Amino acid sequence: MKKCLYCGREIPEESVVDFCEHCGVSVFGEKMFKAIISNMEDARERNDLVHRKDFGIENEEIEKKPEI
Numbered sequence: 001m002k003k004c005l006y007c008g009r010e011i012p013e014e015s016v017v018d019f020c021e022h023c024g025v026s027v028f029g030e031k032m033f034k035a036i037i038s039n040m041e042d043a044r045e046r047n048d049l050v051h052r053k054d055f056g057i058e059n060e061e062i063e064k065k066p067e068i
């Protein structure tokens with residue numbers, strides 16, 4: 001288990017981001033949070049997900065993802 005950056009709640013190790021859904025939604029907004037998740041899951045599928053110590057997720061990366 002790892003812990004949410006914001007509230008310290010435990011989140012599954014396989015989670016693609018270092019924060020829980022609740023905090024993700026409150027920080028980024030639901031739409032952005034979902035975009036981040038799907039972007040990160042895509043990246044993981046390509047095996048190029050690097051460990052991010054911060055949540056330095058750039059808007060440009062999100063925008064690369066086509067609208068669902």
Ligand SMILES: [Zn+2]
Pocket residue numbers: 004005006007008009019020021022023024
């Ligand atoms: Zn949290």
